[in-house]
Amino acid sequence: MKTNNQIDHLKKNIAKLSVIVTSGHFPDFRTVERDGESVVTTELTDSQMTAHASALIDHLKELQREIAS
Numbered sequence: 001m002k003t004n005n006q007i008d009h010l011k012k013n014i015a016k017l018s019v020i021v022t023s024g025h026f027p028d029f030r031t032v033e034r035d036g037e038s039v040v041t042t043e044l045t046d047s048q049m050t051a052h053a054s055a056l057i058d059h060l061k062e063l064q065r066e067i068a069s
Helices: 004-023 046-068
Strands: 027-035 038-042
Touching: 004 027, 004 046
Parallel strands: none
Antiparallel strands: 027 038
């Protein structure tokens, strides 16, 4: 069983991931190459969106297990 501090940290990660996944944007900027030009964006690529969604699901499952125990 996790400590209260670990559960709070898990909930904060879930909140951050939820915002990223539902908005499709990072909370900070990054530079990407588009048509040979550097562009500053916050948008996630498809693979980044998939990775963040998977992490969110994993965190939610972990929280569910903690609540059930």
